[in-house]
Amino acid sequence: MTNTALLSSRVDATPALAAMHEVEYRSSGVPLEEYELTREDHRRQKQSEEISASIRLQVDEDIAKCQADPARAKRRRQAFENVAKLIQSFKQADHEIMRWRVRLYCGHIMEIEAHYTYADPLSAGSYGRRCSEREGDRQATVAFEPIGLRGAPPKATGSLPSPPPAKKPTRADLEQRVKSLEKENERLCAKLSG
Numbered sequence: 159m160t161n162t163a164l165l166s167s168r169v170d171a172t173p174a175l176a177a178m179h180e181v182e183y184r185s186s187g188v189p190l191e192e193y194e195l196t197r198e199d200h201r202r203q204k205q206s207e208e209i210s211a212s213i214r215l216q217v218d219e220d221i222a223k224c225q226a227d228p229a230r231a232k233r234r235r236q237a238f239e240n241v242a243k244l245i246q247s248f249k250q251a252d253h254e255i256m257r258w259r260v261r262l263y264c265g266h267i268m269e270i271e272a273h274y275t276y277a278d279p280l281s282a283g284s285y286g287r288r289c290s291e292r293e294g295d296r297q298a299t300v301a302f303e304p305i306g307l308r309g310a311p312p313k314a315t316g317s318l319p320s321p322p323p324a325k326k327p328t329r330a331d332l333e334q335r336v337k338s339l340e341k342e343n344e345r346l347c348a349k350l351s352g
Contacts, residue, residue: 184278187301189261202298203263210295252309262297
């Protein structure tokens with residue numbers, strides 16, 4: 159059962175901050191209440207375990223290749239360092255991070271975070287997590303609910319200037335526009351008939 163809760167993350171636009179939009183955050187189950195695992199939960203956990211085993215084999219193969227080829231190991235290490243620097247350069251403000259309470263397949267409950275634009279943690283790629291209280295494979299996410307933004311959005315420092323009010327056309331302007339449209343109409347009618 160999936161519920162939808164509208165938690166507003168809207169901020170008035172300022173010159174330095176683009177307007178944030180409202181997101182309808184979804185929840186599935188209630189992580190803090192009793193939870194009965196479903197067939198879908200068991201299927202997702204089995205799939206998660208199969209994926210973990212496949213990834214472990216690939217990692218083991220890659221480690222063996224790196225041990226056999228020091229140049230490859232050096233390139234791999236450099237690639238990981240570059241990715242780590244890149245990830246660290248993408249700092250998100252607290253008001254851009256939504257916090258979620260999730261229940262894992264093993265029954266443990268934890269808090270995770272994702273960018274505020276994701277409607278649920280599954281959309282953000284949080285199908286499962288390693289449980290901090292138990293070792294082993296990743297545990298599938300079986301229930302989740304939004305908690306709220308990590309921080310409050312900044313207050314608007316000033317509002318954008320409003321556009322000048324549209325100038326009402328005068329009677330003379332309207333009469334001139336009607337005449338020009340009548341001439342255009344006559345020209346088109348003449349073109350069609352001749």
